Amino acid sequence: MFAQNISIVFQWLVFLGTAFVAILASILMITRKNPIHSALLLILTFLCTAVLFFLLQNPFIAIIQILVYAGAIMMLIVFVIMLLELEEELVSPLKISFSKGVGVLTALLIMLGLFFAVFGGARGAIGEYTPEKVSQLGSAKVVGKLLFTDYLLPFEIVSILLMAAIVGAIVLAKQRPSEKE
Amino acid sequence: MGDRALPLEETAMLEFVWLIPLFPAIGFVINGLFGRQINRKAVGLVACAAIGLSAVFSSVLFFVLLKQPDYFFEKEIFSWIVSGQFAAAVGYQVDALSIVMALAVSWVSFFIHVYSIGYMHDDPGYPRYFTYLNLFVFMMLNLVLANNFLLMFVGWEGVGLCSYLLIGFWFEKDSASNAGKKAFVVNRVGDFGFLLGIFLLVTHFGTLNFSQIFASAPQVLTVSAATMIAVLLFIGATGKSAQLPLYVWLPDAMEGPTPVSSLIHAATMVTAGVYMVARCHVIYEMAPVALAIVAAVGVLTAIYAASIGFAQNDIKKVLAYSTISQLGYMFLGVGVGAYSAGIFHLMTHAFFKGLLFLAAGSVMHAMSGELDMRKMGGLRKLTPVTFWTFLIATLAIAGFPPLSGFFSKDEILWHAFKQSRLLWAIGFVAAGMTSFYMFRAVFMTFFRESRAPETVKKHIHESPKIMTVPLIILAGLSIVGGWVGIPHALGGANRFHQFLSTAIKVSHETAGHAASKVHIMLASNQPAAEIAKHGMTSTHSAVDPTEYVLMAASVGIALVGLAFAYLLYITKPGLLERLVSSWHRLHRLVFNKYYVDEIYEYLFVDSLKGLGRGLWKGADTFFIDGTVNGVADVAGILSNLTRRIQNGLVQSYALSMVVGGMVVVGYYVIRAIFF
Amino acid sequence: MTIPPIPSAAYLIVGAMLFIIGAVGVLTRRNGIVVFMSIELMLNSVNLSLITFSHFLNSMDGVLFVFFVMAVAAAEAGVGLAIFVQLYRTQKTIHLDEVHLMRW
Numbered sequence: 001m002f003a004q005n006i007s008i009v010f011q012w013l014v015f016l017g018t019a020f021v022a023i024l025a026s027i028l029m030i031t032r033k034n035p036i037h038s039a040l041l042l043i044l045t046f047l048c049t050a051v052l053f054f055l056l057q058n059p060f061i062a063i064i065q066i067l068v069y070a071g072a073i074m075m076l077i078v079f080v081i082m083l084l085e086l087e088e089e090l091v092s093p094l095k096i097s098f099s100k101g102v103g104v105l106t107a108l109l110i111m112l113g114l115f116f117a118v119f120g121g122a123r124g125a126i127g128e129y130t131p132e133k134v135s136q137l138g139s140a141k142v143v144g145k146l147l148f149t150d151y152l153l154p155f156e157i158v159s160i161l162l163m164a165a166i167v168g169a170i171v172l173a174k175q176r177p178s179e180k181e
Numbered sequence: 182m183g184d185r186a187l188p189l190e191e192t193a194m195l196e197f198v199w200l201i202p203l204f205p206a207i208g209f210v211i212n213g214l215f216g217r218q219i220n221r222k223a224v225g226l227v228a229c230a231a232i233g234l235s236a237v238f239s240s241v242l243f244f245v246l247l248k249q250p251d252y253f254f255e256k257e258i259f260s261w262i263v264s265g266q267f268a269a270a271v272g273y274q275v276d277a278l279s280i281v282m283a284l285a286v287s288w289v290s291f292f293i294h295v296y297s298i299g300y301m302h303d304d305p306g307y308p309r310y311f312t313y314l315n316l317f318v319f320m321m322l323n324l325v326l327a328n329n330f331l332l333m334f335v336g337w338e339g340v341g342l343c344s345y346l347l348i349g350f351w352f353e354k355d356s357a358s359n360a361g362k363k364a365f366v367v368n369r370v371g372d373f374g375f376l377l378g379i380f381l382l383v384t385h386f387g388t389l390n391f392s393q394i395f396a397s398a399p400q401v402l403t404v405s406a407a408t409m410i411a412v413l414l415f416i417g418a419t420g421k422s423a424q425l426p427l428y429v430w431l432p433d434a435m436e437g438p439t440p441v442s443s444l445i446h447a448a449t450m451v452t453a454g455v456y457m458v459a460r461c462h463v464i465y466e467m468a469p470v471a472l473a474i475v476a477a478v479g480v481l482t483a484i485y486a487a488s489i490g491f492a493q494n495d496i497k498k499v500l501a502y503s504t505i506s507q508l509g510y511m512f513l514g515v516g517v518g519a520y521s522a523g524i525f526h527l528m529t530h531a532f533f534k535g536l537l538f539l540a541a542g543s544v545m546h547a548m549s550g551e552l553d554m555r556k557m558g559g560l561r562k563l564t565p566v567t568f569w570t571f572l573i574a575t576l577a578i579a580g581f582p583p584l585s586g587f588f589s590k591d592e593i594l595w596h597a598f599k600q601s602r603l604l605w606a607i608g609f610v611a612a613g614m615t616s617f618y619m620f621r622a623v624f625m626t627f628f629r630e631s632r633a634p635e636t637v638k639k640h641i642h643e644s645p646k647i648m649t650v651p652l653i654i655l656a657g658l659s660i661v662g663g664w665v666g667i668p669h670a671l672g673g674a675n676r677f678h679q680f681l682s683t684a685i686k687v688s689h690e691t692a693g694h695a696a697s698k699v700h701i702m703l704a705s706n707q708p709a710a711e712i713a714k715h716g717m718t719s720t721h722s723a724v725d726p727t728e729y730v731l732m733a734a735s736v737g738i739a740l741v742g743l744a745f746a747y748l749l750y751i752t753k754p755g756l757l758e759r760l761v762s763s764w765h766r767l768h769r770l771v772f773n774k775y776y777v778d779e780i781y782e783y784l785f786v787d788s789l790k791g792l793g794r795g796l797w798k799g800a801d802t803f804f805i806d807g808t809v810n811g812v813a814d815v816a817g818i819l820s821n822l823t824r825r826i827q828n829g830l831v832q833s834y835a836l837s838m839v840v841g842g843m844v845v846v847g848y849y850v851i852r853a854i855f856f
Numbered sequence: 857m858t859i860p861p862i863p864s865a866a867y868l869i870v871g872a873m874l875f876i877i878g879a880v881g882v883l884t885r886r887n888g889i890v891v892f893m894s895i896e897l898m899l900n901s902v903n904l905s906l907i908t909f910s911h912f913l914n915s916m917d918g919v920l921f922v923f924f925v926m927a928v929a930a931a932e933a934g935v936g937l938a939i940f941v942q943l944y945r946t947q948k949t950i951h952l953d954e955v956h957l958m959r960w
Contacts (some may be wrong), residue, residue, distance in 0.1 A: 008859045015862050019870045026874055026897055030881035035889050042893050045874070049900055052867065056911045061922055065903070068926050073896060073933045080937045081889055084944050103836045103883035106843045111876040113846035116853070118868035122908060127915030134916070143919055151920050158927045165931030172938035829956030832891070835882050 015055055022048035035081050039074060046070040057131045060139040194245050195254045198273045201239055201283060202322040204231040208315035216308025225298040228311035232294050232318055236287035243280050252277050252683040255328050255392060262331075269389055274328035277684035278524065282325035282456055285528050289448045289535050290318045292651040296539050297440040299647035300546065310350060310438070317343035321449050325456060330379050330389040333457070337375065337421065340450045341368045347445060348437040360433035367430040371420015378413030381406070395463040407464050411471030414461060415478075418454025423505045424482045424512060429778055431505055435497040439542030442497060447504050447538050448531035455511040455527050459520045462685050466518070476516025476600070480607045483509030487614035491621070492772040495552045496541050499622050503578065504534055506615060510593055513608055519596035521681035525666045526589035532662045533577040533586055536655035540571040543644040543652065544626060549637050554622060559631035564643045568627045570652040575623050577659040579616035579739045582732075585663030591735050592668060595728055605731075612735060616742025624750040668728070867908040874901035888940055888950040892933075899929050 022045050029041035046069045053062035134142050147155050208231030216224050246252055257272035294314065301310050317340060324336025342365075349361025379389065385401055386394050398407070418424070423431040423446075434446050445451070458465060458475060465472050486506035493499045507530050514523030547564050548557060561568045577586035590612065598605035631638055643649065666677035749757040761768050770776070826837070874897060881894030903922045910918025944950050 005859050008861055011862055012859065015866065019866075022870065023873055023877070026877045026881075029897070030877060030885060030890070030894060035887055038890050038893055042897060045897060046900060049874075049904055052870070052904060053907055055862070056867070056907050058907055058911065058919060061903075061907060061919060064923070064926060065900075068930055069896070069900065073930060076933055076937055077889065077893060077896075080940060083941065084889075084950065099833065099836055100884050103832075103839055104880050106836075106839050107876050107879045107883065110839070110843050110846050110879070111872055113843070113850045114872035114875070115869060116850050117846070118865050118872065120865070122864040122868070122912040124909065124913050125915075126913055127917070129916045130914045131911060139919075142916060143923065146916055146920055147923070154920075154924055158924055162927060162931050165934045169934040169938040172935065173941045827959055829959030831952050831955075832883055839879055839883065 011055060014051065018048045018051045018055075022052070036078070039078050039081060042077075043070050043074050046074070057135055058139055060143055192245070192249070195242060195249070195275060196256060197238075198242060198254070198256055198275050198326065199258050201235050201242070201273075201287070201326060202319050204234040204238075205315045205319040205322065207231060209312055209319055212308055212312040212315060216312055221307055224308045224311050225294075228315050229291065229294045229298065231315055232287060232291045235318070235322065236284075236291045239280065239283045239287045242275060243284060246275055246277075246280055252680075257328070266387055267383065269329060269331040271332055272328040272390075273326040274391060275326070277681050278456070278459060279325050279684075281524060281528065281681065282452075283322060285531050286318065286321050286325060286449050289531050289655075290314075290321075290444060292654055293440050293444045293448075293535065293539065296443075296542075296648050296651040297438075299645050300440055300542055301438060304438075306350060310347075313343055313346045313350070314441075314444070317347065317445060317450070321453070324453055328391055330382060330391070330394075333460075334375065334379060337417070337453060337457075338372065340445070340453065341365060341372070341421070344368070344434070344445050344450055347441040348434045350437055350441065354436070357436040360430075360436040364430040364434050367427050368420045371417045371427050373417075374413045374415075374420075375417025378410050378417065381410045381413065385410075391460065395461075398463050398467065402464070402467060404467060408468035408471050411461070411465050411468040412474060414457060414464075415454075415471065415475055418457055418512075419478065420454075422451045422454030422508050422512070424454070424478050424509060425485065428482065428486070428505050429781060432498050432501045432774070435495070435501050439497065439538055439545060442501070443535045443538030443542070446501065447534035451504060451508055452511070452527045452531070455508070455515060455523055458512070458515045459524055459685060462515075462520050465515075472516050472518065474516075476513050476597070476604055479509045479512025479514075479516050480597070480604050480611070481509070482506065483513065484607050484611040484614065485509075487611045487618065489771055489774050490618035491614070492768055494555050496544065496554050496557075496622060496626060497538070497552060499554075499618060500534070500537050500541060503537075503615065503619065506611065507534065507578070509611075510590060510608065513597055513604065514593035517593075517596045517600040517604065519593060520685045521678045522589065522592040522596055524681060525663075525677050526586075526593055529577070529585035529589040529659070529662050532655055533574040533584075533659040536570060536574040536652060536659055537578070539648070539652055539655065540567050540574065543567040543648055544571075546644050546648070547641050548633060549640050551633065551637060554625040556633050556637075557626045557631070558629050558633070559627070560641070561627040563631075563641045566643055566649045566652060570649075570656040571627070572623060573656045574659055575619045578619055579742065580612055580735055581739055582736065583660075583663070585659050585661070587735070588663035588666050588668070591732055592666065594735060595668075595731055598727070598731055609734065609738060613738035613742045616739040617746050620743050620746035621750055624746055628751060671732075864908055864912040868905055871901045871905040871908065874898075874904065886951045886953055888943070888952050888955075891952060892936055892940070896929065896933070899925060 025041045025044040025048065029038045029045065032038045032041065046065060050062040050065045050070070053059075053065060129142065208228050211227050212224055219227075246254065254275040255272060256274075257270045260268065260270045262269040294311075297310065297314065301307055304310065320336045320339030320343060322336075324333055324340060327333040327336060345361045345365040348364050349358045352358045352361070382389060382394060385406060386397065388394065402410070420427040431446055431451070435442055437445075465475070483506045486502045486509065490499050490502040490506065493502065507526070511523045511526050511530070514520070514526055543564065544557070544560065544567060545552060547560065547567070551557065573584070577584040580587045580590045582588075594605055594608050594612070597608055631641075633641070666675055668675050749760070773779075826833075878894045878896075878898035878901060881897065882891050885891050885894065903925055906918040906922050906925070908918075910916060910922075940950060943955065947955055949955070
């Protein structure tokens with residue numbers, strides 16, 4: 001009995017710990033004065049999410065999450081924070097004004113609504129890719145196969161999108177000749 | 182009679198009846214478009230030639246008409262309105278009544294056009310004047326030749342328009358443009374009644390064609406319907422022909438050039454009302470009440486206007502009130518059923534009143550534009566042609582035989598006497614008053630010493646030939662024009678009446694006193710020529726001796742008027758001053774035209790102005806502007822409020838998104854919980 | 857006694873909480889970079905939900921969707937930060953309540 005349960009228990013433990021850390025880190029993230037602290041805490045949140053992806057038997061996406069989010073995007077953000085030489089916010093970062101209070105309240109209400117919505121669990125049409133099949137085939141392989149057959153068009157469009165983003169970023173961030181003076 | 186084949190060419194000429202109005206229309210277009218580019222002489226020539234051609238062609242058609250059976254010809258030119266059941270066409274009708282009117286209008290217009298070339302010689306608006314004048318004749322000819330009410334109404338309105346344009350010809354003068362507006366507005370009031378009458382006709386008959394309406398009227402109309410229609414049409418006539426209570430525009434219309442006063446306000450336009458009543462005699466015969474109203478209004482207007490003429494000092498105003506008074510006589514004539522007598526007086530009046538106005542214009546020309554008779558005098562020797570023609574016209578209007586006015590006025594009074602002694606009596610007194618004030622005008626203007634200032638006296642001269650020749654011609658017509666209507670009582674055949682009877686078939690009109698025979702023949706619808714012939718031969722029945730008595734009385738009262746005028750203005754002017762000062766208040770009342778204009782201004786004009794002001798302030802400024810501005814203000818306020826949403830702050834936009842998200846989520850949650 | 861496996865609701869609740877925390881961060885913070893990071897957090901939470909659904913509904917659609925979301929997030933991060941850099945250069949501040957150029 002223990003043997004059957006041990007994996008489930010382990011999973012539960014990992015899940016609870018990771019979830020707790022993720023939520024804690026994100027709450028801390030939005031309350032720090034120092035933006036670098038916020039960036040580091042966000043990285044932690046991303047790592048926790050990656051662990052959750054592992055738990056959901058999708059190692060491929062978990063690795064992609066670490067590589068793209070925690071690696072590339074957060075690096076960009078940290079670079080920009082360093083580049084802009086931001087001073088610390090002198091005022092308390094959570095200066096409460098009326099509209100902000102309203103916003104927070106609304107957000108909490110949404111959260112309650114979402115809780116209500118997900119209460120029954122995931123509902124929807126059942127597909128054919130059971131987790132066992134995916135892990136047997138290899139999740140990367142399955143994703144790759146689908147990417148080049150069913151989802152070819154979005155794939156190509158995303159590549160164009162990325163190119164546009166690159167060009168845009170370069171154009172936007174370029175120093176104008178007059179500013180060099 | 183009448184089986185012989187009519188020469189084809191002659192009948193075919195009637196097909197060209199539309200040329201009669203067309204010539205003045207062409208003149209109007211040429212002078213209107215090119216008047217200022219072409220030579221002055223050419224302008225006058227074009228205008229007079231247009232009218233001259235119309236006049237000549239009308240005369241030709243007159244003789245052709247005599248050869249037609251029934252003296253009747255109708256031609257539709259083109260179909261104008263076809264709408265469901267209702268159809269109206271532009272068409273002309275040539276019968277005795279319309280050809281008489283067309284002849285009078287076109288010939289008198291021709292003489293006045295020729296006169297105008299001299300009178301308006303120095304005026305800068307010379308081409309415009311002739312353009313309007315031609316347009317007027319075109320409209321008037323449409324009015325008299327029309328074969329349906331709609332075309333007649335077009336002409337009716339058209340002459341009103343031209344009257345406005347010509348009264349306000351010297352529009353730089355405030356008084357002139359105001360007079361033009363007054364004429365148009367007062368006319369409009371009358372035209373409203375006229376239009377209502379036309380609407381009733383359409384409702385009852387479904388058509389506006391004269392022949393169709395008059396043929397079926399006795400079957401279709403009840404007496405009350407006919408009375409209503411007749412009264413409404415007569416309201417239009419009161420406006421156009423200046424009767425009580427809508428006469429007020431005519432004295433003010435003297436602001437226009439004198440030939441305009443002569444043509445429009447004496448000879449032609451103002452007679453349109455009389456023509457209309459005569460044309461609609463079938464309807465009026467069915468409504469004795471309406472006829473009584475017509476006669477009463479006519480005779481009351483006659484005496485009322487005559488009384489005002491006593492105290493006026495402006496020579497044109499005297500003639501204007503005289504016109505109103507004589508129009509009253511015409512309506513008296515048609516009101517007692519003597520339609521041809523009314524038209525007869527219309528024709529003779531066109532001659533002598535047209536002449537009077539032209540002669541007054543000649544006097545003004547001699548006196549360098551002076552109108553006040555108190556400053557005139559002594560023109561008898563200095564402007565002889567003007568004097569003699571004026572005198573002839575005065576004798577005619579006063580009703581001295583054998584001039585034309587005697588025959589026409591006397592026939593009206595005779596028929597009035599047969600209808601009602603009271604009507605006759607009022608008309609009789611008015612005739613005496615007419616004689617008095619007309620001779621007063623003659624004596625003040627032409628006799629005794631000149632009372633003019635020296636500068637004016639030096640320039641007194643007779644008018645040029647181009648002005649005096651029409652005077653002479655019209656004077657001749659004033660003398661002989663009545664001889665076509667010499668009644669049987671005096672041994673004549675009254676051809677005028679017989680000719681008109683072919684168009685105006687009434688059972689009781691008995692100028693020849695052979696009532697029964699003519700009546701039977703009329704009822705049997707025999708051809709007109711036969712009736713005329715019988716009428717002529719059946720003059721042997723007895724002539725009522727009363728007619729002679731009345732004739733003598735008419736001449737007598739005219740002499741009395743003449744004598745009084747002579748007494749007060751030639752022999753004993755001191756008497757005049759004493760009378761004026763002892764009847765001071767009455768004199769002032771009459772001199773101020775019984776303050777009617779002031780009364781109208783107070784009653785109608787001021788109240789309308791007040792209404793306008795009230796509507797302007799209340800409805801327009803407060804309500805409509807307020808609403809429109811209010812809508813704009815509301816839009817502004819709303820936008821000021823909603824503007825704050827877009828403040829450029831990213832986080833407030835994010836807040837909006839979150840709130841929107843909450844709404845969506847909330848909707849689904851609530852739906853899931855409660856349903 | 858068998859302990860039930862982790863229900864999908866658990867993951868989804870975690871995802872919802874992360875989403876809301878990110879939303880609160882967007883609404884509340886003045887610093888533009890922190891707001892941007894909160895947006896990334898929101899995107900991430902959506903990824904979590906999608907993978908959850910994909911796992912429990914035996915479908916790969918969610919996984920592919922997440923793939924594309926990540927690509928778009930990367931592109932967005934690149935361009936967005938470039939905008940931030942440019943904004944700092946001209947306005948000398950990245951505090952969002954001082955930047956209200958795009959208003960009426």
